[in-house]
Amino acid sequence: MSILRVEGLSKEFGGVHAVEDLSFSFDPGQIYSIIGPNGAGKTTLFNLITGVYTPTGGKVFFEEKNTARLQPFELAAKGMARTFQNLQIFFNMTAVENVLLGLHLELPRNLFGSILRTGGLGRKEREARKEAERLMAFVGLRDYIGMDANSMPYGALKRLEIARALAAKPRLLLLDEPAAGLNHSETGEIDELIRKVAESGVTVVLVEHDMHLVMGISNHIVVLDYGRKLAEGSVEDVRNNPDVITAYLGSGALEVHGGASC
Amino acid sequence: MSWLFSPRTGGLLVLAGIIAILPSFLPNAFYYDVVIRVGLNAMVCIGLNLLIGYAGQISLGHAGFIGLGAYGSAILTGQFGWEPLTAMFFSAAMVALLAYFLGRPVLKLKGHFLAMATLGMGIIISIVLNTEEQWTGGPDGTMVNPLTIGSVMLFGEQVWYWIVGGVLLVSVWVALNIVESPIGRALRALHTSEVAAETCGVDTARYKLLIFVVSAVYASLAGSLLAHYGAFVTPEDASFIKSVELVTMVVLGGMASVYGAVIGAAILTVLPQLLTAFEDFEHMVLGLILMLTVIFLPKGLLPSLVARLTNKSKSEEAI
Numbered sequence: 001m002s003i004l005r006v007e008g009l010s011k012e013f014g015g016v017h018a019v020e021d022l023s024f025s026f027d028p029g030q031i032y033s034i035i036g037p038n039g040a041g042k043t044t045l046f047n048l049i050t051g052v053y054t055p056t057g058g059k060v061f062f063e064e065k066n067t068a069r070l071q072p073f074e075l076a077a078k079g080m081a082r083t084f085q086n087l088q089i090f091f092n093m094t095a096v097e098n099v100l101l102g103l104h105l106e107l108p109r110n111l112f113g114s115i116l117r118t119g120g121l122g123r124k125e126r127e128a129r130k131e132a133e134r135l136m137a138f139v140g141l142r143d144y145i146g147m148d149a150n151s152m153p154y155g156a157l158k159r160l161e162i163a164r165a166l167a168a169k170p171r172l173l174l175l176d177e178p179a180a181g182l183n184h185s186e187t188g189e190i191d192e193l194i195r196k197v198a199e200s201g202v203t204v205v206l207v208e209h210d211m212h213l214v215m216g217i218s219n220h221i222v223v224l225d226y227g228r229k230l231a232e233g234s235v236e237d238v239r240n241n242p243d244v245i246t247a248y249l250g251s252g253a254l255e256v257h258g259g260a261s262c
Numbered sequence: 263m264s265w266l267f268s269p270r271t272g273g274l275l276v277l278a279g280i281i282a283i284l285p286s287f288l289p290n291a292f293y294y295d296v297v298i299r300v301g302l303n304a305m306v307c308i309g310l311n312l313l314i315g316y317a318g319q320i321s322l323g324h325a326g327f328i329g330l331g332a333y334g335s336a337i338l339t340g341q342f343g344w345e346p347l348t349a350m351f352f353s354a355a356m357v358a359l360l361a362y363f364l365g366r367p368v369l370k371l372k373g374h375f376l377a378m379a380t381l382g383m384g385i386i387i388s389i390v391l392n393t394e395e396q397w398t399g400g401p402d403g404t405m406v407n408p409l410t411i412g413s414v415m416l417f418g419e420q421v422w423y424w425i426v427g428g429v430l431l432v433s434v435w436v437a438l439n440i441v442e443s444p445i446g447r448a449l450r451a452l453h454t455s456e457v458a459a460e461t462c463g464v465d466t467a468r469y470k471l472l473i474f475v476v477s478a479v480y481a482s483l484a485g486s487l488l489a490h491y492g493a494f495v496t497p498e499d500a501s502f503i504k505s506v507e508l509v510t511m512v513v514l515g516g517m518a519s520v521y522g523a524v525i526g527a528a529i530l531t532v533l534p535q536l537l538t539a540f541e542d543f544e545h546m547v548l549g550l551i552l553m554l555t556v557i558f559l560p561k562g563l564l565p566s567l568v569a570r571l572t573n574k575s576k577s578e579e580a581i
Binding site: 050052071072073076077081082084088089090091092093097100101102104105107108109111114115116117121125164165168 | 436439440443444445446447448450451453454455457458459460461462463464465466472476518
């Protein structure tokens with residue numbers, strides 16, 4: 001059974017084919033990467049998978065169920081979580097509250113129950129807060145518990161988004177450029193974190209430009225160019241694929257180790 | 263001791279204390295009248311701030327809901343002989359229903375478009391109140407029966423002071439409980455990033471609608487009380503300028519601050535009484551205050567003050 005399958009997926013923006021006739025199938029418990037030059041349609045693909053965009057053609061199946069007409073919040077409830085290329089942090093809140101949003105669906109949300117504070121709301125909030133703090137520690141943000149989101153550095157915010165996504169206990173986690181803008185050691189920490197997440201049984205799909213990270217961590221890679229699938233396979237397959245080398249990376253680029261990025 | 267200073271218990275105690283002590287500083291009925299109007303405006307602003315300050319959705323038509331609550335009570339008690347409390351809650355339920363069906367399409371809009379749509383909504387309500395003369399008395403307004411509970415008739419500024427004081431406390435308590443619940447957190451989240459809130463499982467459309475309805479009910483209940491207290495309603499209570507006044511109160515007092523809404527309402531209700539000499543320029547002064555607040559205190563009075571105080575104490579600790 002696949003956890004994520006797309007069939008002939010297309011998205012057109014006024015004549016521009018951002019994603020065109022794309023098909024692939026991902027199995028649970030693996031780390032997948034989607035790579036491609038800027039404008040290849042990677043983020044559009046994420047937005048199609050998570051229901052932010054409606055496809056102009058094709059289908060997305062999450063755990064073999066068609067996701068057509070499902071809103072992003074409904075997909076979240078079904079076990080899909082994501083982070084964003086441009087940080088989407090709730091800057092008007094504390095770090096812990098950001099993570100608490102990820103726990104939203106586990107907490108009582110009835111208006112009258114909230115007003116009268118019935119249904120053990122106070123206790124459940126305290127438990128959720130503990131869980132949020134545990135998650136912050138898990139992603140390496142122990143020192144930032146109790147801080148306002150708007151006073152945290154960029155690298156910490158990247159991990160805060162991951163903590164928020166993990167709070168929803170997803171089975172599929174989509175990470176949109178988690179290492180963008182990070183220095184070498186921070187990228188190493190993200191690498192470790194992604195491995196830890198995958199080990200806990202979450203399927204990870206990564207969009208990333210840092211080839212060192214991608215090549216080191218992925219079980220399987222999909223290469224996009226101009227919205228179409230250029231190649232697909234293991235790290236070795238992609239690394240040796242002549243189309244990928246010429247069309248995307250430039251000859252020799254993949255031979256460079258030690259943090260080559262495009 | 264820290265629970266005493268948490269916004270819910272500490273703030274409510276302070277507010278209750280102020281309400282309890284204030285009468286000893288009110289020399290006559292005129293002052294009582296001003297304070298009662300502060301309380302009723304504050305009630306509307308608390309609801310409106312949930313919508314504007316927390317959820318980040320503008321409404322330029324909330325005076326319309328005040329009007330509907332006020333006229334609902336006036337008509338149901340005056341022409342149909344309903345009990346005032348029944349009329350008040352029935353009107354609020356009808357307003358909730360109307361806000362629900364108006365809000366569904368309208369809240370899909372954002373920014374200027376939402377402002378225009380709610381503005382239109384308020385103006386249409388105001389036109390209906392002006393023209394349906396057989397029910398509303400037209401532009402001249404209509405008399406309203408006094409508030410009775412059972413056989414007890416409640417009238418006079420002193421009695422109303424305590425009614426409004428009590429209702430205001432409950433309004434603050436309800437708003438704080440909403441704000442400090444997962445619902446309140448979801449509202450603040452969709453204010454900053456709708457797409458991120460959605461990916462956390464927040465049905466943003468539903469939450470916006472929910473808080474729009476809640477804020478409309480606040481306005482409707484305040485409108486009903488205003489009608490019974492003043493014994494008279496006119497379409498002026500539902501006018502566009504009244505809606506702008508309410509938004510100014512919220513912005514001045516402080517976005518996303520329940521007590522800020524109370525302070526904003528207090529200042530802008532008392533100010534015209536102090537500046538009666540400038541009566542002709544009232545709307546100009548209102549516009550000026552709105553502009554100056556947005557430029558110099560974009561967070562509003564109370565949050566700016568709190569930020570200044572906490573920064574100060576932090577830097578003192580550092581020394």
